[in-house]
Amino acid sequence: MTLFDPETDATAASAPIMHRRGLMLVISSPSGAGKTTIARKLLAADDQIALSVSATTRPRRPGETDGRDYHFVSQTDFDQMVEEHAFLEWAKVFGHSYGTPKAQIWSRLKEGRDILFDIDWQGTQQLHQRAEADVVPVFILPPSIDELRRRLQSRATDSADTIDARMDRARAEISHWHDYDYVVVNDDVERCYDEVRQIIAAERLRRARQTGLVPFVRALVGDTTHPRSSI
Ligand SMILES: Nc1ncnc2c1ncn2[C@@H]1O[C@H](COP(=O)(O)OP(=O)(O)OP(=O)(O)O)[C@@H](O)[C@H]1O
Numbered sequence: 656m657t658l659f660d661p662e663t664d665a666t667a668a669s670a671p672i673m674h675r676r677g678l679m680l681v682i683s684s685p686s687g688a689g690k691t692t693i694a695r696k697l698l699a700a701d702d703q704i705a706l707s708v709s710a711t712t713r714p715r716r717p718g719e720t721d722g723r724d725y726h727f728v729s730q731t732d733f734d735q736m737v738e739e740h741a742f743l744e745w746a747k748v749f750g751h752s753y754g755t756p757k758a759q760i761w762s763r764l765k766e767g768r769d770i771l772f773d774i775d776w777q778g779t780q781q782l783h784q785r786a787e788a789d790v791v792p793v794f795i796l797p798p799s800i801d802e803l804r805r806r807l808q809s810r811a812t813d814s815a816d817t818i819d820a821r822m823d824r825a826r827a828e829i830s831h832w833h834d835y836d837y838v839v840v841n842d843d844v845e846r847c848y849d850e851v852r853q854i855i856a857a858e859r860l861r862r863a864r865q866t867g868l869v870p871f872v873r874a875l876v877g878d879t880t881h882p883r884s885s886i
């Protein structure tokens with residue numbers, strides 16, 4: 656992606672390639688509603704999006720890879736990272752600690768890369784406080800509570816007790832839906848995925864994210880001081 660430079664590129668006003676700041680796409684949901692499923696599809700289809708890999712003290716599930724799905728760490732290491740202010744946000748979820756490492760987040764955003772966060776409502780609130788303008792919060796709802804339980808059971812990664820605990824917490828998690836700008840029901844994976852893609856497409860076009868707009872508009876009309884009257 657090149658930056659439009661009005662000093663050196665006289666023709667760029669007719670064919671600009673805009674630089675933009677990346678966005679922080681946050682996907683939350685009650686456990687089992689499908690956010691990891693949607694996140695994996697987004698990451699596979701769009702190389703502008705990178706996953707923020709969280710650190711966690713929860714045990715690794717079958718099929719999960721250290722460094723790809725999570726950084727699996729001991730409670731001692733996690734506590735040390737908290738003390739060293741190494742997390743952008745962190746929270747206790749289902750009795751385990753989860754946190755978003757700060758490393759590379761800001762530099763990636765500046766490069767125009769989007770970062771996807773699969774985090775809960777506590778983490779979303781903390782990110783919002785730190786970087787409101789960059790955060791695009793999306794909440795995924797299951798089509799029903801019965802279907803949520805079916806999905807947790809069919810995933811077959813958790814014990815019956817763990818599933819009960821996640822179901823007990825689902826109502827409390829869902830009560831935070833109104834903290835999110837976007838809410839999508841995951842009845843059908845493809846439809847839900849398409850809707851999230853549409854959200855990303857619209858958010859990428861936000862004026863505030865398109866850092867190349869000012870020189871481009873100046874080249875178009877020679878002035879950007881009164882956008883409404885001069886464009
Ligand atoms: N629309 C859907 N219809 C049927 N099954 C689905 C749908 N979306 C996801 N699933 C299945 O439901 C299960 C839970 O999905 P997933 O692991 O993505 O949930 P999650 O929200 O990331 O859960 P957690 O917070 O526990 O990580 C998986 O087995 C997944 O394949």
Ligand SMILES: Nc1nc2c(ncn2[C@@H]2O[C@H](COP(=O)(O)O)[C@@H](O)[C@H]2O)c(=O)[nH]1
Nearest residue numbers: 709745746748753754755773774775777778
């Ligand atoms: N606040 C944070 N929440 C996180 C983070 N990483 C994951 N999560 C959330 O925890 C639950 C459980 O996840 P699971 O993989 O054990 O099923 C889920 O809601 C995740 O979104 C994090 O870094 N911070």
